[in-house]
Each structure stands twice: as C-alpha cells, then as structure tokens.
Amino acid sequence: MKRRKFFKVGAASLIGVGITPSIAQASANPIKVLSTLSKRSKDKWFHLGKNESTKPSRLKQVTYDVAVIGGGGAGMCAAISAARNGAKVVLVQDRPVLGGNASSEIRVRLNGVNRLKNGLAERETGVIEEILLHNRFDNPQESYPVWDHILYDFVTREPNIKLMLNTFAMQAVMDGDKIKSARCWQMTTETEYIILADIFIDCSGDGLIAASAGAEYRTGREGKKEFNETYAPDEADGWQMGSSILLWAKDMGREMPYNPPSYVMKYDAKKSHPKRKVRQLEEGFWWVEIGSDDDIIADYEENSHKVKGYMHGVWDWIKNSGDFPQAKNHALEWMGSLPGRRESRRFIGDYVLSERDLTEHKHFNDAIAFGGWSLDEHNPGGIENLSEPPSYFHQHFAKVYEIPFRSLYSHNINNLLFAGRNVSQTHIALSSSRIIATCSLMGQAAGTAASLCIKKGVSPRSIAQKHVNELQELLLRDDAFIPNRPANDKLDLARKSQVIIASSTQSGEASLLNNGWSRDIDGNINHWQSKGLPADIQMEWEEPVSISQVEIKCDSNVKRNIMMRKDSRHDELYSNTVPPELMKALTIEARERGKWRTVATVANNRTRLIKLSFESVKATAIRIQLQETYGDKNAKLFELRAYA
Numbered sequence: 001m002k003r004r005k006f007f008k009v010g011a012a013s014l015i016g017v018g019i020t021p022s023i024a025q026a027s028a029n030p031i032k033v034l035s036t037l038s039k040r041s042k043d044k045w046f047h048l049g050k051n052e053s054t055k056p057s058r059l060k061q062v063t064y065d066v067a068v069i070g071g072g073g074a075g076m077c078a079a080i081s082a083a084r085n086g087a088k089v090v091l092v093q094d095r096p097v098l099g100g101n102a103s104s105e106i107r108v109r110l111n112g113v114n115r116l117k118n119g120l121a122e123r124e125t126g127v128i129e130e131i132l133l134h135n136r137f138d139n140p141q142e143s144y145p146v147w148d149h150i151l152y153d154f155v156t157r158e159p160n161i162k163l164m165l166n167t168f169a170m171q172a173v174m175d176g177d178k179i180k181s182a183r184c185w186q187m188t189t190e191t192e193y194i195i196l197a198d199i200f201i202d203c204s205g206d207g208l209i210a211a212s213a214g215a216e217y218r219t220g221r222e223g224k225k226e227f228n229e230t231y232a233p234d235e236a237d238g239w240q241m242g243s244s245i246l247l248w249a250k251d252m253g254r255e256m257p258y259n260p261p262s263y264v265m266k267y268d269a270k271k272s273h274p275k276r277k278v279r280q281l282e283e284g285f286w287w288v289e290i291g292s293d294d295d296i297i298a299d300y301e302e303n304s305h306k307v308k309g310y311m312h313g314v315w316d317w318i319k320n321s322g323d324f325p326q327a328k329n330h331a332l333e334w335m336g337s338l339p340g341r342r343e344s345r346r347f348i349g350d351y352v353l354s355e356r357d358l359t360e361h362k363h364f365n366d367a368i369a370f371g372g373w374s375l376d377e378h379n380p381g382g383i384e385n386l387s388e389p390p391s392y393f394h395q396h397f398a399k400v401y402e403i404p405f406r407s408l409y410s411h412n413i414n415n416l417l418f419a420g421r422n423v424s425q426t427h428i429a430l431s432s433s434r435i436i437a438t439c440s441l442m443g444q445a446a447g448t449a450a451s452l453c454i455k456k457g458v459s460p461r462s463i464a465q466k467h468v469n470e471l472q473e474l475l476l477r478d479d480a481f482i483p484n485r486p487a488n489d490k491l492d493l494a495r496k497s498q499v500i501i502a503s504s505t506q507s508g509e510a511s512l513l514n515n516g517w518s519r520d521i522d523g524n525i526n527h528w529q530s531k532g533l534p535a536d537i538q539m540e541w542e543e544p545v546s547i548s549q550v551e552i553k554c555d556s557n558v559k560r561n562i563m564m565r566k567d568s569r570h571d572e573l574y575s576n577t578v579p580p581e582l583m584k585a586l587t588i589e590a591r592e593r594g595k596w597r598t599v600a601t602v603a604n605n606r607t608r609l610i611k612l613s614f615e616s617v618k619a620t621a622i623r624i625q626l627q628e629t630y631g632d633k634n635a636k637l638f639e640l641r642a643y644a
Contacts (some may be wrong), residue, residue, distance in 0.1 A: 037185055038192035058191050064090045064162070066450045067197035067512055069169045070204030072100020073110065073436045074420035074443035076155055078201045081447030083324075084158035085474065088453045089447075090195055091161055092184055098151040100205070102436050104144035106340040107246055108286075110563040112437025113372035114573075117398040121573060122372055122521070123558040126480040128440035130154075130607055132562050136578045137606055142564050167193065169204070172213035178414045179213050197451040199460075201417040203443055205521055206297055210418060215410040216348040219296070221380075221427040227354035229428050231375060231394040241431070242291030243339035245311055246284045248566060250333035258319040258331070265309035267317050268386065275389035278318060283329050283566045287390035289382035296344050304339050310383050311335065326386040342378060342421070342434055349424030350461065351406035358429055359395055361442060363484055364404035366468045368475060369441035370483050372400040377431040394431070402483050403433065405468060408446050409460035415453075417460050419446040437563075438528070441480065448474050477506035477641070479518065479553060479609040486516025493547060493642040497539040500502040504531035506634050513537070513640040518553045527555070529636040530626060538623045539640060548616040549643040550588055550600065552624065555581040555636035556608040560584045580631030588612060591621040622626060 047054050054365035064087075068079040071093030079091040095362070101108040110132065113122040123129070134154050139146045155163055164186060171183040179200045184193040202210040211217060222229065223236040276287055288311045290303040315332065318324045353377070356362070375394035380386050407424040410416040419442035421434040449463050449471055456467065463471055476487040490493070496516045500509040508527040517526035528537065556562075556579045560572070570576045589601040600612040622642060628633040 010040065017044035037556065048056070056190070058189075059194075059481075060191060061194040061196065062090065062162075063196045064088045065197060065454045066090075066201065066447070067092065067195050068201045068203060068447070069182065069209050070100070070420070071098040071155075071163075071165075071204065072097070072203060072205065072420065073102060073128060074446075075100070075201075075203035076131070076151065077440045078129050078203055078419055078447035078450070079155065079161050080158055081444045081478065082201075082451045083158045083447075085448055085451035087160065087451040089161045090164060090197070091155065091165050092167050092169050092182070092195070094166070094204075096164075096166055097148040097156060099148065100436070101340040103151075104148045105338045106336055107144055108340055108436065109565060110232060110437055111435045112561075113370070113400055114561055116372055116400070117396050119573075119627050120559045121561050122400050123456060123561055124437045124441055124481070125556070125558060126441065126478060127441055127444050128437050128448065128476070129305070129556065132581075133556070133578070133608070135561055135564060139564075140577075142566075142568055142576065144564075147564060150570055164193070169209045170212075172200075172209050174213060174371035176414075177412065179209070179416060182209050199415050199417065199453050201419060201445070201446050201450055202347075202422065203419045205341060205344065205421055207347060207422045209358045210347055210410065210413070210416055210422070211345060213413050213416060214411045215416055217345040217422075218348065218541075219345060220293070227352070227356070227426055229355040229426065230359075231355060231377065231392070231428050232426070238293040240292055240344060240427075241297075241298045241342040241378040241380070242289040242382040243300070243341045243465075244286045244289040245306060245307055245336035245339050246383075247311055247315060247332060247336070248284050248334040249281045249327075249330040251282070251329050252331050253329060255328050256331040257495070258315065260312045260316040263305065263309045264316060265306060265311040267383070268312060269311035269317055269321070269323070271387045272386045276386070278324070281318070281324075281327055287383065289378060289390070290384060291378070291380050291382045293380070296341075300341075300380070307339050307383070308337070342429070343430060345422050346427075346430065347418050347422055347424055348411050349409055350405045350411050350464065351404050351424060351427045353403065353407045353423070353424060353425035355428040358397075358401045358432060361399065361401050364402050365404035366405040366464055367482050368405045368408070368445035368472065368480075369403040369438070370400040370481065371403060371433050371435070371438040372397045373432045373435040373438065375428060375431050376427065396426075400483055403442060405445060405449065405471065406466050408442060408449070409464070414459050414461075417446040417450055419443040442474060444480055445471070445475060446477070448478070457468050476518070481519060487518070487639075488516055489641070491643060493541075493545050493644065494539055494640050496545070497541050499540045499644075500640070501538050501540070502528060502530065503536045505529070506531040508636075510537060513637055518638045519558055524579075527636050527638050530634050533629070533635055534625060534627050535635055536623055536625045537637065537640070539642065540621045541619075543571070544592075544618040544620050545642075546616050546644045547590065547619055547622065547642050549611065549613045550622060550624070551612070551639075551641040551643070552583075552586075552610040552637060553639035554583040554605075554608055554610060555579075555638065557581045578630050580629060581636060582608065582630045583610065583626065583628075583635060585628040587625040587627065588614075589623045589625065590617045590619040591623070592617050599621055
C-alpha cells in the first residue's frame with residue numbers, strides 16, 4: 001500500500017477525532033468555552049425530596065499540578081512517582097479498573113525483562129516492583145479480580161493522587177503550544193470535567209489527548225533505510241501489531257460439549273503456520289490477533305467483533321475437530337471481551353528510539369529506564385495472515401538496553417510527556433519496549449520528571465537539557481535502575497562516612513553499600529550479605545552528623561520474576577510467593593554522645609526500598625540490626641543511604 005503522510009498534526013488530527021481547531025486552540029476559561037456535553041437545559045427533573053423542579057449539575061472544573069491520562073502500568077507508576085515527589089496529581093482512567101492490559105479485563109502477564117540470553121531475569125525495581133510485591137502479600141490466591149483491587153488500593157492510598165475511574169479524556173484545550181486543560185467525560189456520574197494542569201502525561205496507549213493537542217505522531221512500520229533497521233520492511237507501510245484476546249479453559253472432570261456462537265469465524269488449521277501451536281489448554285494463547293494497515297483505532301470495534309469470532313473458531317477446532325482428545329473434558333472458564341492493543345500512535349519526541357539503539361546497546365547520557373524483552377514483532381495481519389508465524393522473535397538480548405528521557409516528551413507540545421507504547425520510537429523498537437513492566441519504568445521516569453517540572457517551573461525539554469542529572473538521581477534514589485549510571489547523590493551522608501563495618505560477611509563487602517550500584521549485574525557483585533541472622537551493619541563518621549532519614553535497598557532477588565501467572569509457576573526463574581530474601585524485620589540505632597539508642601523499627605517490611613524517617617539526631621554512627629527475612633537464612637543489602 002502507499003504510505004500515508006507519517007506526521008499527523010494540527011487541524012488535521014483534531015478533525016480526525018471530531019474536534020474543531022477553534023475549540024482545541026481556545027485560550028479562554030475552558031469551563032465557559034466547553035460545556036456542550038454537560039448542558040441539561042431540557043432535563044425535566046422533579047425532585048420529590050425537595051418538592052421542586054431542578055437541573056442536575058454536571059460540569060466541574062478542577063486543577064492539579066500533573067494530569068496523568070491512562071491507568072495502565074505506565075500511568076499508575078507515573079502518577080505515583082509524581083505524587084510521592086510532591087506534585088498534586090489526577091489519574092484519569094477510562095475503565096472501571098486499573099491495570100490496562102494487565103487488568104482482569106484482558107489479563108496480559110506483567111512481563112518485563114523476564115529472561116536474557118544467559119537464562120536469567122533482570123527484573124524491574126522501583127514502583128512497579130512495589131506493586132508486584134503488594135500483590136504477593138495480599139493476593140496469595142493469585143486472583144485476577146482481586147488483583148484489580150490490589151491496584152486500586154495501591155493508587156488510592158497515595159494522599160497526593162485523585163483517581164477518576166470510568167472517565168474518558170476526550171480533548172485537549174490549548175494555549176499556544178501548551179495544553180491548558182483536558183476535557184473529560186465521567187460516564188458513571190454523567191459529569192463533564194475540565195481538568196487544568198501544568199503538566200500532562202499521556203499514558204493511554206492510543207494517546208487521544210496528545211493527538212488532539214496537535215502533538216506530532218506516526219503509525220505503521222518504518223522502512224529499512226530511515227533508521228538503518230535490519231528487521232524493518234524494505235519499504236514503509238501502515239501495518240501495526242494487532243489486538244488479542246485470551247481464553248482460559250478448565251478441566252471439568254466430565255465430557256463437556258461445545259457449540260460455537262452465531263458470530264464464530266472458522267479457523268483453518270491446515271493452512272496455518274506450524275508455529276501457531278496450542279501448547280496447553282488451561283492458560284490459553286495470545287495468537288488470536290488482528291492488526292491493521294490503516295487506522296487501527298477506527299477499526300477497533302470491527303476488529304473486536306472479528307477477533308472474538310476467531311477465538312471461538314479456534315476453540316471449536318480444539319473441541320470438535322478430533323485433533324485434541326485431551327480437550328474432551330475441558331470447557332471455557334473465562335474469555336476476554338476487551339481485546340488488548342499492542343500498537344497505534346507513536347508520538348515524536350526529541351529522540352526517536354530505534355532498533356540499533358537496542359541491539360547495539362547505545363549509551364544515552366539521559367538514560368532513565370531499561371528494557372530487554374526480545375524484538376518480538378507480531379505478524380502484521382495476525383490470524384488473518386495464517387501463512388506467517390504469530391510472531392517474529394527477531395533477536396534476544398544478552399544484556400539490558402537503555403531508554404532515553406528525550407523519547408518521553410513531545411517535541412512540539414511544550415508541557416506534554418508520555419510513557420508506555422506511545423513514546424517516541426520506531427515500530428521495531430516498540431516490538432520490545434511495549435512490554436508492561438518496561439512501560440512502567442518509563443512511567444516512573446515521566447512522573448518524576450513531571451514533579452521536577454513543577455518544582456522548577458520549567459518544561460520537560462528543559463529537564464532534558466539542564467536537569468537530567470537531578471532526574472536520574474531522583475530515580476535511582478527511588479530504586480529505579482539505570483544501566484551504566486551509578487548513583488552519586490551529594491546529599492547522601494552515607495557517602496561521607498569514613499567506614500562501613502559488618503558483624504559478619506557471607507559474600508560481597510560492606511564497603512559496596514555506597515558504591516552507587518543497587519544490584520549485581522554484568523558479573524559484578526554490588527552487595528553485602530551476612531553470614532546468618534541476626535546480623536548488623538554500621539556506618540561511622542569522624543564528626544557528628546545530623547540524620548533524620550535512613551534508606552536501605554535490600555534483596556528481592558531480581559533474577560526471579562514475581563508477576564502473576566495462571567499456572568502459578570514456581571521455579572528458579574519464577575516465584576509465586578513473597579521473595580524469601582526480602583528483609584522482614586530490622587531496627588536502626590544511632591550513636592549519640594557515645595550512647596546507642598533506637599530511632600526506628602520495622603516489624604513487617606514489604607518493599608525492597610526501605611525508607612525510615614525519625615526525629616533528627618546528631619550521630620557519629622548508625623547501626624542497622626537485621627533480624628529476620630521472609631525465609632532466607634542470611635540478609636543481603638545493596639545500598640545504604642542517610643539524609644539530614
């Protein structure tokens with residue numbers, strides 16, 4: 001097909017979503033300009049309780065520092081990071097649940113760098129790990145409906161976040177090259193919200209707010225020559241990876257008949273590529289998918305109908321063809337109704353991440369996240385292109401790659417960040433970075449950057465040009481990992497200590513706890529591990545220092561995945577429990593005027609990053625008494641920090 005103009009900007013993109021440029025560019029008070037959805041002049045409501053005719057109030061204007069659009073992994077991590085760093089945040093989600101593709105509605109595993117060529121994981125830390133650990137503690141039954149509530153709890157407990165569910169962000173209202181507000185519709189309350197904010201972060205995947213603002217974007221596949229990509233097609237085209245739904249089956253212990261519904265679409269297994277396999281029945285498969293070579297957003301409902309039909313066609317083949325006698329007692333237990341999207345808009349930032357940046361492990365001075373899932377490009381036509389395999393795993397990685405901050409903000413809209421699959425990257429780069437935990441790392445970076453924008457009164461581009469070191473230090477302090485970038489926080493008093501000593505050592509050295517690295521990676525040891533428990537670790541200063549906060553990064557075994565799986569896999573690579581290596585109980589003591597006193601105690605820790613605040617003390621030493629893990633016989637730490 002002929003390639004369409006790859007940049008869709010300004011009035012053209014606004015008209016494409018039904019918005020006139022005059023409204024989208026309005027700089028007046030938006031609550032006066034935009035009120036069509038909430039006008040109820042014809043409403044004939046007689047309120048019996050008040051004994052009067054009245055009109056419902058369905059228009060509200062609210063103001064925040066940061067507005068995050070989209071409540072998937074990227075959006076949640078963006079909102080939480082911005083809020084924890086001091087910004088007032090609203091998180092707008094168009095579904096009744098959080099999680100996006102990882103929610104109970106779609107049930108994609110929360111994959112990340114699950115396995116490198118060496119066979120090991122290199123699991124993500126920071127906010128997304130906190131979420132996964134929260135689930136391991138409070139959802140040991142591994143229930144997806146409970147998982148939705150785990151996410152709800154995790155977000156709503158943050159005091160600086162206002163969560164708005166069932167709320168669709170429809171339109172950006174502009175003031176020059178800045179988004180002034182977002183016009184939103186909350187379906188459950190029939191209320192139109194005008195959300196004003198200084199910084200907007202579009203984590204919605206499809207990116208309607210960013211598109212309606214006039215942010216430049218592209219769709220489809222780049223040709224080989226544009227970015228010198230080995231795995232790109234020879235010529236650019238419009239194909240985008242498709243949307244999938246999943247089924248789960250259950251062995252009922254007796255023969256279970258199956259009759260397909262009226263909308264079934266026949267699956268021709270004889271014409272299908274041999275890699276389109278049914279490896280097991282109960283956990284389903286992701287290759288029932290439909291892509292698009294044109295407007296994948298406009299095609300969504302039509303493709304949703306078809307992909308459901310194809311799923312029933314595949315199940316009809318499994319149940320009734322005779323090829324799967326083992327399926328005789330199986331019945332459908334759950335089947336998705338909301339197809340999970342892999343690709344649509346990719347917005348243009350100051351840098352476009354491409355294939356060779358990943359495969360050649362390019363180092364970026366503004367690196368803020370990492371990835372390592374294989375280049376996993378799904379068949380362009382999905383199940384309607386049976387002759388090709390479901391996915392091309394073009395290349396696996398021997399080590400993680402870097403993602404630059406310049407790919408997380410718009411190059412033409414001044415106050416717009418984005419995180420997730422819609423960031424500034426090529427189609428081939430997306431085939432790896434679209435994985436949910438990787439998107440979540442981008443979200444944490446975007447949210448942290450947004451908080452810096454608020455504090456300094458600057459744009460995201462200014463953060464990239466003048467304050468990227470501060471952004472990286474904040475991320476590292478909050479337990480993100482950035483390849484090739486050790487921490488060097490000048491405010492960290494631990495770096496000024498004269499010595500760190502330990503009561504016992506099984507492996508590593510106590511001095512490694514302030515070397516700037518928070519995990520063992522690339523064959524290098526960056527930890528201290530005790531020989532048995534209890535044990536203690538002690539920092540000494542020649543002169544007294546004022547300390548009111550101690551931060552500890554303990555072990556959660558990032559070489560082992562902890563996301564939820566239906567098969568509840570538990571082996572060397574996956575765990576279905578709280579990591580036994582995680583510290584459970586510890587006490588912090590300060591030596592003040594030659595005497596030790598307890599300043600903080602933790603009885604049931606639930607995170608890798610332990611932050612403890614206490615009344616300021618003038619101490620010559622801090623001693624951490626490590627008492628108990630969740631099962632491991634030794635304690636392992638990766639970092640100690642102390643702050644005034």
